[in-house]
Amino acid sequence: MRLKKKDILIILGSLILLSICGIGSWLWLGQSGLMLVVILSSVLILTAIFETYRRLGIEANRIKETFSQRADLLETYIQRTEPLLSLFFTIKPQLPLPDPAGYAAAPDLLKKLMEIVIRERPALIVETGSGVSTVILAYCLRQIGSGKVISLEHDAKYAVKSQELIKFHSLEDIATVIHAPLVDYDINGKKWLWYDTSQLKIEKPIDLLVVDGPPRRTQNLARYPALPILYKHFGDKVIIIGDDGNRIDEKRMVEIWRNEFQEFSYEFLKLEKGAFLLYKEKK
Ligand SMILES: C[S@@+](CC[C@H](N)C(=O)[O-])C[C@H]1O[C@@H](n2cnc3c(N)ncnc32)[C@H](O)[C@@H]1O
Helix, strand or coil, X not given: CCCCHHHHHHHHHHHHHHHHHHHHHHHHHHHHHHHHHHHHHHHHHHHHHHHHHHHHHHHHHHHHHHHHHHHHHHHHHHHXXXXXXXXXXXXXXXXXXXXXXXXXXXXXXXXXXXXXXXXXXXXXXXXXXXXXXXXXXXXXXXXHCCCEXXXXXXXXXXXXXXXXXHHHCCCCCCEEEEECCEEEEEECCEEEEEECCCCCCCCCCEEEEEECCCCHHHCCCCCCCHHHHHHHHEEEEEEEEECCCCCHHHHHHHHHHHHHCCCCEEEEXXXXXXEEEEEECCC
């Protein structure tokens, strides 16, 4: 806490005022006039003490806030590091992977996807919204020695980018990105925009569906059509996992899905961005 120019001017001004008052009252009232100087000095000292306390309080709050922000940041870094370590140790990528930045699934969800693939050994994974997750899923399938992943991508630029990423990691035999622009659908009399599935050739049931697109800005409940449209491709057993489970839109969407498709069990995953898991077991 430093003295500002304004503070120095106030102190100097008070001292000058005090001296003038002191001399004036001494000349006018004699020695008893000095009492006025003592009272004024006490008032000034008390004001300075209160002001110092006030400023120290503000400064202490600021330091506390900064410290708690840094602590949160550190916790986030730690939370993001552990899943990445376990992910990389398991899939052993031969080449550098892009940073799972803001647009991508967070490391804890990527780790969850890895655990599901290794445990459930899906033969066919369909993903909506391509990126780092597509490559991770393909690496996991390579690790278990079987299975394919098809990712639907509405954006031509990112369809190319994600396919290049797959090629860079030599995973073209496992993963495919389909450029599927958003087109109109009619679901129960309501209009929706969702991926064009005309290029999506599904020859066996979908075992795992990863819902991470289209982006929220597309429409309200942007990812809702995934289930009604792909439902016919599900077998007796399917797992659906979706990112961004903390968002109101996604919470509402899952509620609607659970109402419309009551055979699914549901679990909310407390991950960085929240995730939802719906699954249907063989009867
Ligand atoms: C929620 S992200 C999906 C990301 C993907 N599932 C993942 O975890 O990496 C939605 C959209 O981000 C876009 N995207 C893909 N790669 C990107 C990149 N490198 N930078 C910015 N956006 C990207 C794509 O259009 C994708 O459909």
